[in-house]
Amino acid sequence: MSYNFNLPQSNMMDQLKEIQRITAEKEDSQKASGFHKRLIRIINEFDESLDQDHEVGMRLVTFGQAITFHVTEIGYFNPHLIRFIGRLEDGSSVELVQHTSQISFLLMAVKRLNPDVPKQPIGFISE
Template sequence: MEYRPHDFGIDMERIQKNIQKTKQYDNGFANIFYEQLVKEINDFDKRLDDSESVGMRLVTFGNTIQFNILNIGYQDPYLIYFYGELEDGSPIQLIQNVNQISFVLIAMKRKNPEEPKNTIGFR
């Protein structure tokens, strides 16, 4: 008689999904990092008033870059993308390895506070 896990009420599909999710957490896949970033950015945004939006400040090699975050994305296994615009309105895209991410969330004045705020990660 052949052993078949489903004969014992075992949901192998669910178990395989859980194993895959655990592997992703163990390996630091970008999608897991992305989920946490979205949560942190949106939690920070909830503390701002309607005239402010979430911005990011990076300091590298003595230079400081500051921009409004419009959205973020990821590409497994290790890339995170930040999409935004500089204070003068020009677009910016930052691509980072999950192991290199280091930035400060800041409040920035919104250009159009009369328009609804953008929720990061849910476009």
């Protein structure tokens, strides 16, 4: 981006605001909050492809063990922690907090735990 310092004051202020916006956006993309936004977009796109009998499930594989759960919320703690919140098949609550560099999961369609309640998009929570 080139800068023309002979511009009227109002144009210089606009350029400064744009530089600040771009810098903040870049910083956010490197934090858990930026990672969180991308995860939400990916998960909701997957959810849109499912029929009304299924919802988003997630399978996490760690230390040779696999856990599958129904995703209800995803949150974050900046700078690098992501929270996955949901329910197991028996209805018990689970929450996984993981560093952004360690996240690896499989999105999958799972039968809805409560098909009588309308489907909800994956929720958003923050620090």
